[in-house]
Amino acid sequence: MPKKIMTGIDVFDAAMERIEWVFDTFSSVCLSFSGGKDSTVLFHLMANIARRKKRRFSVLFVDWEAQYQCTIEHVTRLREMYDDITDTFFWVALPLTTVNGVSQVQPEWVCWEDGAEWVRQPPEDAITRASFFPFYQNAMTFEEFIPAFNHWFAREKGMVAAILTGVRADESLNRFMGLVSGRKLRYAEDKPWTTASAEGFYYTMYPLYDWKTRDVWIYHARTRAAYNSLYDLMYRAGVPLRNMRVCEPFGPEQRKGLWLYHVLEPDTWGRMCARVSGAVGGALYANESGAYFALRKQITKPVHHTWQSYAMFLLESMPEKTAEHYKNKIAVYLRWWQSHGWPDGIPDEQDNDQGCKDIPSWRRICKTLLKNDFWCRMLAFSPNKPRHYERYLARMREKRKEWGIL
Secondary structure, X not given: OOOOOOOXXXXXXXXXXXXXXXXXXXXXXXXXXXXXXXXXXXXXXXXXXXXXXXXXXXXXXXXXXXXXXXHHHHHHHHHHHOHHHEEEEEEEOOOXXXXXXXXXXXXXXXXXXXXXXXXXOOXXXXXXXXXXXXXXXXXXXXXXXXXXXXXXXXXXXOOOEEEEEOOOOOOOHHHHHHHHOOOOOOOOOOOOOEEEOOOOOEEEEOOOOOOOHHHHHHHHHHHOOOOOOHHHHHHHOXXXXXXXXXXXXXXXXXXXXXXXXXXXXXXXHHHHHHHOOOHHHHHHHOOOOOOOOOOOOOOOOOOOOOHHHHHHHHHHOOOHHHHHHHHHHHHHHHHHHHOOOOOOOOOOOOOOOOOOOOOOOHHHHHHHHHOOOOOOHHHOOOOOOHHHHHHHHHHHHHHHHHHOOO
């Protein structure tokens, strides 16, 4: 288990040293910017050091179409503020697929989708041409786009690149585990805040990885640097500091904040409801600590069901296309566990089977279905690749017949 190492300096000075090292080590640098509090702090720190060193860097901002106007204004403001030290500001407004955690009718949605009535129009200078990036595939997932962009950026510059992001280990268990993992490739052992790409063309850097939420706001209080005014509105609406997030709105984690759109930007919210299926239901129920989206750690079932029969009931209640998707995933999951310790099938339930660790059970499958976890991350799956998906469905139908599962 990783241990904390006291360095004798505070997190601000440590972050400045890391960014200094990045500019001294890499000629090609890019910031991955979301408009949120963490990447905003990183933007300010990088800009101050870049000006002192007479350096420039690029910025990537992925526009999710359904975003607060406050965020768009903040991104525009920082782009103008730091125009003198920015190489290229990649404002991306291309169709990207992401999970819709509030609907089984439309379990995925595509921002900036052709033919759809958009929530808002992209800026005139945003990247809207699919041909701008040679790697871009129509409606590719965000998880595909980011590494492809990083790889392209490094190759375009003709040298190993540094991609900086405001991710902090304090944000979630998944991010903590990803940052401290002993299995990942780093630039060097004494640089735990770096991750090397498999090809070696770029490194992802996390200079703020050891900052706490309070450190971010201490920085803003002391420097009076520009930040997203959306946080002021969230504070007035009673949102706890730990829940203040700026991100795409409909994901399994992000849906908890949907109700805020109705409160803070009702006009934007009206267009979002018309644009994405399930938005109203998500706003009503996703912020409640109830059973609607399996938000409680412990889920319950009707007393006359086993967890396996309850899973079958849930699948039968879904739209056919969505149910087929889940059946394919569950079939692979069950088949894998048949050859890894459960040849006669997984148990109905086990101790601790609803947590982060993948402990197989039908209860865990039920929680995946109740959470509307379309990509089945809880069952250790990765996001779907849209361009291969139809071929995958056809192959899986045959495999399920062969295995005799579902």
